[in-house]
Amino acid sequence: MITQEKYRTTVKELLASDSVKMVIGYKPGSTPDRRRPLFIRSSDDADQLVLDSTCITNLSGYLVAEGLLSDEKRVGIFLRPEGIRSINILAAEYQLNMDQIVIFGFDSTGREVRPLEGRHSKDFSALLSDIKENSPQISKEPLLESIERMNEQERFDFWQEEFSRCIKCYACRQACPMCYCRRCIVDSNQPQWVNTSSHTLGNFEWNVVRAFHLSGRCVQCGNCDRACPVNIPLRLINQRMAEMVLEGFDHFAGLSPTQEPVLASFKKDDTETFIL
Amino acid sequence: MTRILLSDKLDNCVERWRSAGMTVIGPVQGESISRYAVVENGAGFDFGMILPDRSVKELFFPQTEPMLRYTIKKSEIDTADFPPPQEKRIIFGARACDASGLAIDDSLFGWDYKDDFWFHRRNESVIVTIACTKADDFCMCTSLDLAPDSTKGCDVLLRPLENNRGWQVEEITDRGREAFAVIADLLQESSDQAAPTAVVTEKFNLDACVTWLQNPENFDSKFWKEISMRCIGCASCTYLCPTCHCFDIQDEGDTYSGIRRKNWDSCSFALFTMHTSGHNPRSTQSARWRQRIMHKFNYFPGKFSVNSCSGCGRCSRQCPVDMGITETLQEISKLQS
Numbered sequence: 001m002i003t004q005e006k007y008r009t010t011v012k013e014l015l016a017s018d019s020v021k022m023v024i025g026y027k028p029g030s031t032p033d034r035r036r037p038l039f040i041r042s043s044d045d046a047d048q049l050v051l052d053s054t055c056i057t058n059l060s061g062y063l064v065a066e067g068l069l070s071d072e073k074r075v076g077i078f079l080r081p082e083g084i085r086s087i088n089i090l091a092a093e094y095q096l097n098m099d100q101i102v103i104f105g106f107d108s109t110g111r112e113v114r115p116l117e118g119r120h121s122k123d124f125s126a127l128l129s130d131i132k133e134n135s136p137q138i139s140k141e142p143l144l145e146s147i148e149r150m151n152e153q154e155r156f157d158f159w160q161e162e163f164s165r166c167i168k169c170y171a172c173r174q175a176c177p178m179c180y181c182r183r184c185i186v187d188s189n190q191p192q193w194v195n196t197s198s199h200t201l202g203n204f205e206w207n208v209v210r211a212f213h214l215s216g217r218c219v220q221c222g223n224c225d226r227a228c229p230v231n232i233p234l235r236l237i238n239q240r241m242a243e244m245v246l247e248g249f250d251h252f253a254g255l256s257p258t259q260e261p262v263l264a265s266f267k268k269d270d271t272e273t274f275i276l
Numbered sequence: 277m278t279r280i281l282l283s284d285k286l287d288n289c290v291e292r293w294r295s296a297g298m299t300v301i302g303p304v305q306g307e308s309i310s311r312y313a314v315v316e317n318g319a320g321f322d323f324g325m326i327l328p329d330r331s332v333k334e335l336f337f338p339q340t341e342p343m344l345r346y347t348i349k350k351s352e353i354d355t356a357d358f359p360p361p362q363e364k365r366i367i368f369g370a371r372a373c374d375a376s377g378l379a380i381d382d383s384l385f386g387w388d389y390k391d392d393f394w395f396h397r398r399n400e401s402v403i404v405t406i407a408c409t410k411a412d413d414f415c416m417c418t419s420l421d422l423a424p425d426s427t428k429g430c431d432v433l434l435r436p437l438e439n440n441r442g443w444q445v446e447e448i449t450d451r452g453r454e455a456f457a458v459i460a461d462l463l464q465e466s467s468d469q470a471a472p473t474a475v476v477t478e479k480f481n482l483d484a485c486v487t488w489l490q491n492p493e494n495f496d497s498k499f500w501k502e503i504s505m506r507c508i509g510c511a512s513c514t515y516l517c518p519t520c521h522c523f524d525i526q527d528e529g530d531t532y533s534g535i536r537r538k539n540w541d542s543c544s545f546a547l548f549t550m551h552t553s554g555h556n557p558r559s560t561q562s563a564r565w566r567q568r569i570m571h572k573f574n575y576f577p578g579k580f581s582v583n584s585c586s587g588c589g590r591c592s593r594q595c596p597v598d599m600g601i602t603e604t605l606q607e608i609s610k611l612q613s
């Protein structure tokens with residue numbers, strides 16, 4: 001509550017002084033346990049702002065949607081540590097100019113919400129390095145462990161079963177801040193690289209393509225997983241990819257806005273003979 | 277006295293229908309989602325849920341459907357049709373909103389071209405609706421002039437008994453009577469009372485909404501941008517909706533041979549209206565959201581005299597950013613009042 005009130009005041013001040021044109025936060029949703037994104041442009045809007053432990057959605061995708069930042073004005077945004085990591089990646093991939101972003105950082109333990117000190121991406125670099133070092137981060141959840149114990153065939157069958165439910169609604173892609181491509185490979189039809197049909201093979205193709213494009217870029221915000229209307233445990237795929245990238249390249253996505261994208265950079269002394 | 281079916285007779289019913297050559301389908305709670313799926317005995321049904329996560333639409337209009345196989349030779353093109361499935365089915369335990377959704381889409385699929393895939397399945401399927409006795413915050417059939425016990429699109433209506441031991445049986449169509457003739461001796465006369473249907477409060481004023489939507493001045497209202505700012509443009513709402521019916525025809529294969537398929541498509545996608553030139557007449561998400569609302573409550577009723585929405589609430593229940601038809605129509609009701 002205190003965090004929420006403090007932030008409301010700051011948001012109003014920044015809007016009043018024209019330091020930001022908009023702040024993206026959360027407001028109550030259609031049921032008591034739901035929160036929905038809020039675009040604050042006035043003091044009245046700011047009064048609707050809520051900040052509590054149920055504010056989970058990573059809002060950073062809105063920054064790069066429909067040219068929000070194209071007028072070079074500044075925008076504020078409420079972000080958890082994963083959200084800060086995702087805007088770092090967006091900056092590293094030249095999708096946004098970090099000088100335009102004012103961060104309202106927060107995190108929560110249980111129902112308790114606490115503010116994160118700082119307003120600019122660089123203020124959080126120590127926090128993010130800490131997260132990389134301290135948390136085994138890629139937390140082992142039981143389902144992931146049980147998948148790892150499976151042999152190849154069992155694992156294939158597991159995912160086949162999961163993907164058979166996919167309806168290719170692309171909510172996972174649309175909800176993901178890292179899926180900003182103006183024309184996704186599955187929407188390219190000259191030539192049609194990936195079939196649009198949502199049969200099990202097509203669903204496999206889609207989810208594998210996405211997993212590859214997200215490796216070394218996913219911040220485990222969980223947006224995709226929560227958005228999936230048929231409850232495919234998508235987080236597990238990207239979590240596993242993140243783990244492999246961390247093990248193989250010591251790369252923890254989104255540490256800073258200047259971090260080199262791991263799968264889009266090249267080193268002359270690379271020991272691998274194969275380049276994807 | 278009314279005729280009732282006791283739930284402990286379900287096993288026998290399923291058996292009878294199966295031996296009569298029908299596939300029996302009903303609401304099934306899977307590990308991760310619920311949907312209408314094939315059941316083999318009475319225990320397979322789950323009647324406890326408010327409604328299945330996935331709508332009944334997919335049983336009539338699947339997410340991908342092969343239409344024909346083609347082979348292109350030097351001087352000719354060979355094609356072979358995939359005939360619509362010949363299966364006889366009984367869908368036992370549909371919800372009124374799902375059954376109504378089918379009836380709503382009949383007008384679309386039978387309009388300028390009669391869609392065989394749709395109508396074949398429609399003609400071969402018996403819909404047995406069970407009236408709802410509970411609803412959640414998202415249910416809104418009553419706002420669409422429907423009800424938890426609507427008979428629209430259904431062949432037999434069952435009303436749960438107050439004592440929970442079965443259902444009152446009301447046969448609506450000949451198709452329904454025929455299917456229930458197979459189990460006639462399993463029914464009995466009884467004075468058991470039906471449980472009251474769910475109370476579903478009216479969420480918006482439909483007439484006011486339609487008036488507002490029909491006013492050409494509102495097409496460019498800034499309302500559209502405001503209401504849809506958070507929409508991320510997925511097809512979750514479209515694909516779970518029992519009445520959304522847009523599809524795309526795709527050839528899968530190579531230049532010389534392959535399969536032509538009918539795949540679900542959605543007006544929420546930017547690609548939906550993208551021209552080959554790159555120009556997109558619906559270039560923003562707000563234009564796409566406006567289309568979704570206009571289509572359902574202005575253009576569709578203009579053509580077919582019925583709204584393209586049965587009030588199931590799935591679009592709002594499942595939206596990743598907590599949007600949906602309900603909120604938009606509520607806001608429009610306010611604008612028009």
Ligand code: SF4
Binds near residue numbers: 175176214238
């Ligand atoms: S892949 Fe999923 S978890 Fe990873 S950044 Fe994208 S939305 Fe978040």
Ligand code: SF4
Binds near residue numbers: 172
């Ligand atoms: S959100 Fe789920 S159902 Fe939709 S495309 Fe992604 S994996 Fe498939």
Ligand code: SF4
Binds near residue numbers: 506514596
């Ligand atoms: S309203 Fe919700 S479910 Fe529908 S397209 Fe927008 S974000 Fe997706």
Ligand code: SF4
Binds near residue numbers: 377516518572585586
């Ligand atoms: S528009 Fe929404 S409420 Fe209406 S039928 Fe479709 S999913 Fe259900």
